[in-house]
Amino acid sequence: MGRGKIEIKRIENSTNRQVTFSKRRNGIMKKAKEISVLCDAQVSLVIFSSLGKMFEYCSPSTSLSKMLEKYQQNSGKKLWDAKHENLSAEIDRIKKENDNMQIELRHLKGEDLNSLNPKELIPIEEALQNGLAGVRDKQSDFLKMLKKKERMLEEENKRLTYLLHHQQLAMEGSMRELDIGYQKDREYAPPPMPMTFRVQPIQPNLQGNK
Template structure:
């Protein structure tokens, strides 16, 4: 007695539905693999469950992108609208620009320049010289700012030294007056009141010529 015909409809039981999905998914992927090998066909299979899980298969000798491009060419149907097409072109353009920038960076480092023609070598030399000039200008700008700060600190040191000196003189005079009133007079020069603040100093001069 043969098997009864199975009615094709949604399986309500969640567990049974998941088991059936797993079995049939594996079966259809197996069939896709077999037709790829037996018939030398290009196959792309995408399965998405109702929970959003993705399962896919494509022939080992190709990719999903290649199959889609071939589908566009053969069927004349476009899966992407003009907006997506422009976005794809923009991504491709940015990728090429990024590759060119990496090549230029290697050239600036002195790498892969053996095959460059004379004109490109001259352009590379000019670019390097311009870069060196810009770096030196920036170094000088930073050095001048640093010197300006040093001069400002030196002025502040002198002002503070003067203030401390005045305070010291006043303390000595007040001490002498107290000693005279007590009947004892000591020469202020015999006292060791010294206020000394080490000067701020910076002895540095960038030698740009040594780098030539």
């Protein structure tokens, strides 16, 4: 007795719906991998659950973006609007510009020069000369700044030495004035009082009179 035909309609029970989604998703993923391996086909599969969770599979030999480009070319349908196309073109332009800058940087470092002809080497040489001139100008400005600071420090040192010398002279002058004033005070001071001695009477020898 064969299986009865199952009516394809939305499963109302959320638990049963989730179980069915999980089983059938795994089955589809398995079939996609099998056809990719067995038939050497390029397969890309994207599934979104009812909650918005994404599941995807893509053959190892390709990528989802390449598959979408192929789909757009073969179906004639535009998957991207003009805004996205312009953005993609701008990204490609920036990538190409970045690659060219990387090549120029290697050339300026003296790398990968064998593939260049003499005419292509001329602008590289000019760029290096201009860069060297700029470095020398920067070094010259730096040396001038150092010399200016050195002169300022020398002037400041001279000024401090001058102030210190005059402070020492002022201190020495003050000490001399104090010494002169002390000498003058000694000249006009009254003479010291003479020392007086009191003569004690000689006591008779009492033992001699006995």
